[in-house]
Amino acid sequence: MTLLEFARGPGLQWAVTVFIIGVLWRLLGVFLLRAKPDLSEPRNPAAWKGLRLIALRSWPRREFLEGTAFGEVMGYAFHVGFLVSLFFFAPHVLFFADVARGLIGTDLRGLVGFGWPTLPNGIITLLSAVAVAALFAVLIHRFVNPVKRLISNFDDYFSWFVTVAPLVTGLAAFSHLSGWPYERLLAFHLLSVELLLVWFPFGKLMHAFTIFAARGTTGMIFERKGASL
Amino acid sequence: MNAPTSHTHTRKPEPLEFDKPRVSIAKPEYRFDMQGEMPERERVERAMKSFVKDFGRTAAIYMESCIHCGMCAEACHFYETTKDPKYTPIWKLEPFKQAYKREYGPFAVIYRALNLKQKVTVQQLQEWQELIYDSCTVCGRCSLMCPMGIDIASLVSQARHGMYNAGLIPHELWSVTERARIEGSPLGATPKVFRDRVEWLADDHEVEIPLDKANADVLCAMSSIEIMKYPDSVVATARIMNHLGVDWTFRLDGYEATNFGLLSGNSAAQKLLTMKIIDAAVACGAKTVILPECGHAYTALRWMGANMYGQPLPFRVMHIAEYLAEQVHEGRLRLKQVKKSVTFHDPCQVVRRGGAIEAPREVLKALGVELREMYPTKGTNWCCGGGGGVIANHRADDIRYKVFRIKMEQIEKTGAELPVTTCANCRQTFDDGQAHFKWDTEMHSLLELVADNLVEDET
Amino acid sequence: MPSPTLREFLRARGVTRREFMKFCTATTAMLGLPATMVPRIAAALGEARRPSVIWLPFQECTGCTESITRAHGATIESLIFEAISLDYQHTLQAAAGDAAERVREQAMKDNWGQYLLIVDGSIPTGNPGYGTIAGRDYLEMLKEAAEGAAAIIALGSCAAFGGIPGARPNPTGAVAVGDVVKDKPIVNVPGCPPIPVVITGVLTQFLTFGKVPELDALGRPRSFFGQTIHDRCYRRPFYERGQFADSFDDEGARAGWCLYKLGCKGPTTYNACATVKWNNGTSFPIEAGHGCIGCSQPGFWDQGGFYQPLSTGNWGNARTVATAVGVGAALGIASAALARKRQRDAEGK
Secondary structure (H helix, E strand, O other), X not given: OOHHXXXXXXXXXXXXXXXXXXXXXXXXXXXXXXXXXXXXXXXOOOHHHHHHHHHHOOOOOXXXXXXXXXXXXXXXXXXXXXXXXXXXXXXXXXXXXXHHHHHHOOOHHHHXXXXXXXXXXXXXXXXXXXXXXXHHHHHHHHHHOHHHHXXXXXXXXXXXXXXXXXXXXXXXXXXXXXXXXXXXXXXXXXXXHXXXXXXXXXXXXXXXXXXXXXXXXXXXXXXXXXXXX | OOOOOHHXXXXXXXXXXXXXXXXXXXXXXXXXXXOOOOOHHHHHHHHHHHHHHHOOHHHHHHHHXXXXXXXXXHHOHHHHHHOOHHHOHHHHHHHHHHHHHHHOOOOHHHHHHOOOOOOOOHHHHHHHHHHHHHXXXXXXXXXXXXOOOOOHHHHHHHHHHHHHHOOOOOHHHHHHHHHHHHHOOOOOOOHHHHHHHHHHHHHHHOOOOOXXXXXXXXXXOEOHHHHHOOOHHHHHHHHHHHHOOOOEEEOOOOOEOOOXXXXXXXXXXXXXXXXXXXXXXXXXXXXXXXXXXXXXXXXXXXXXXXXXXXXXOOOEEEEHHHHHHHHHHOOOOOEOOOOOEEEEEOOOOOOOOOOOOOHHHHHHHHOOOEEOOOOOOHHHOOOOOOOOOOOOOHHHHHHHHHHHHHHHHHHHHHOOOEEEEOOHHHHHHHHHHHHHHOOOOOOEEHHHHHHHOEOOOOO | OOOOEHHHHHHHOOOOHHHHHHHHHHHHHHOOOOHHHHHHHHHHHHHOEXXXXXXXXXXXXXXXXXXXXXXXXXXXXXXXXXXOEEEEOOOOOOOOHHHHHHHHHHHHHHOOOOEEEEEEOEEEOOOHHHOEEXXXXXHHHHHHHHHXXXXXXXXXXXXXXXXXXXXXXXXXXEEOHHHHOOOOOEEEEOOOOOOHHHHHHHHHHHHHHOOOOOEOOOOOEHHHHOOEHHHHOOOHHHHHHOOEOOOOOOHHHHOXXXXXXXXXXXXXXXXXXXXXXXXOOOEOOOOOOOOOOOOOOOOHHHOOOOOOOOOOOOOOOHHHHHHHHHHHHHHHHHHHHHHHHHHHHHHHO
């Protein structure tokens, strides 16, 4: 079995399986814990309105912006670049369409008549490169900033690595990096994605899911109290 | 599980001192920041058991969500003035995150089997005592900043339970909590003292102060800071309630609003102190309980009281500022106009954490002052630095004074004549800061400002 | 009497020197060799005696033979083909039965150690009965023939990598030549089938230099298999610009856009189709509007479907996902239950 065959075959299958098992284990293992009801009289009974914190907390209040603007901007540069590359690059869209067909029997085109849009490769390449640059910027910041240096651990650095690897290998494969056989570049890219999937449930990458839970929980608690969101 | 109580402990609560600008224990230089006689392993076991009992879904979600962005530090006044990364708010929770992952999280089995997270040690907890008690006022500014929406302040409160059970709290907090538990007040305002004070205050100021009515619509509570240091607040409360013509009372079986159980992490004491007010309110059939100018008193009863009680409270709970705002709305509070420029310091537990954001401002508006908001203000205002038990802790004095500079600068920038707040602990912190820095500005109480400017019918 | 040299042979058939030199020049260029090599190739070919070639067909479809024998009139290629002494080839030989076998045995004996062995089709190892010639099983025949061969050409993807018989589930235990023979130089010339001129190019190279050409990691001549279809595809600019045909005969397809979405395996397939093309340079699958199926790659039948784009891997299916969901949920519920129990125990004490 060649490296590419492994990466496109059993490697991918196992990675997806571990990802699904891990994510559900961690999320359910937390959401099913005991939650004591709050018997105090709410100031605002419609606590669900506090879910708007999920959106609101996406940018700091003006008063906090001075020390946090760098991190926020770099964070968005990375996330936007990464998510756009992931969801709007044609070969990726084909992958997700295949997953959809496998799971629900049809894809978006089958459901609504038009396919998921793709963005021109030039834009994807640019945004991926921006994402990589942002990742390096925040890595340097993590080393240099005393607060982050103190609180950082293995998870922070390893999660950084498994995130930057698919972007870098993806760019290398897409650009058919000279001197490298394409099938090997592609295999590296797929293997790096598989590493990301396998690590995902066990490290801080889970914030992709927990951000909704944490912001939502706090939003509802604070809304109920009329406290500052 | 037995918490270290006085009968296992040879020490008694320290005597108190009232000569300084803030109420404190005598001889704070002799510190005993470890309570109870027990082996190290047992301390850790007690702490771990406490965590396991305490952790619930909400805390777990928070523990799972931190991405180590460090932005919480930017919101914390302790970090702001020192730039010392150890004051990063989420760093305060580090041993507890460790314990959570190892004992309670979804992968706890894996963490233990592969020893991926070590067991927390007594040394760690001792090292963390300062971070959790000296440099945290549970003000919640960090919670407001966190991009993941983690309520870091609530986690610190929970961490304090573990520290208390391990017998690792600062000795001032232990002492005053014991005092509260035994005597009914942390700062010497025992029922006898309170009764005596009420009597001479009523006499001196020629104001009627009902005590121990069998039935009343409104039960008022006071903080021992006011009873011992700002007795004018007792008078002010009485004046206003009488002016409003309300059927109200103080009760000796439930008058102390401060809750050092909450501040120290002693849940049993917290409940004991809370239940006193609840039982007193139920006994006299009160429909409303008014809490005094105190921050954590509001958090303890308004937001945590029902959960201590185990059922919804059979009465409304209001902070005095909220009550005054309500009376302003209903046109019952007639006030003289105060032609002064005022800036308002937002007590963290009342405003940011408690939700009574506009109430104090509505009262100030009714007083006709020229309100000059400081920056930042309302929910994002800076903490005075003395809440959460910090002002009781002498070991924290240095850093508290550093932090106080922020408040002085804020207030001076407004150029207002009259800084006003609605928490006696903040007021105490300002007084102590004023004395330390020989600052020319004095903090005032909203309650007293209102009482001083009531339009009384001349009958 | 020694057999005539190739030069003499061709002259006897009316091939002028000029035409011969044109062939040598074209072949030299195609092999990626510098123009200075032309005289050497011409000399070598000219002086070559017709070597004995034994062609053993195993689990094959005869497509490789069909490909090579696509004679377009009397082309040089087919004449060259005649310039080797093809002593055994099922499709092309006149003899049959015992007579054919005797010819083979004689040729092998006469040229022991020097004949060229061409194999097409894979070799079944599951049961000797799966493939026999004149009562002898393929595996045994291959081993015997390999012993006396100077070199072996594994012709077509079946011989080179296992091909169709070797595809999942491989019921006959089919293997490639290279899995059986370990001690002789083997040139894999894969393709399903290989391009005709690739065969003759390899033969020419062998005749000229007397040894196997430079091979890649899969034993394929670099001169023909050194680049991917993708790297030489005329539709590459459309790939770069992200202009893809979404379905056969849609607007994009008719405009000649890239066939990536329709499953083209060009990026990972090494062959000469995009440059040399088929039918004497007429066209190749992509030009005809169908994506490359990767037929010169090992296991190309088992890479997902021909119409499944390269970026869609085998991520599983609804069943594997449902199983994972079940396992994950069970573990999550169990860990929460365990935590709650520890909590109750802590409260109880």
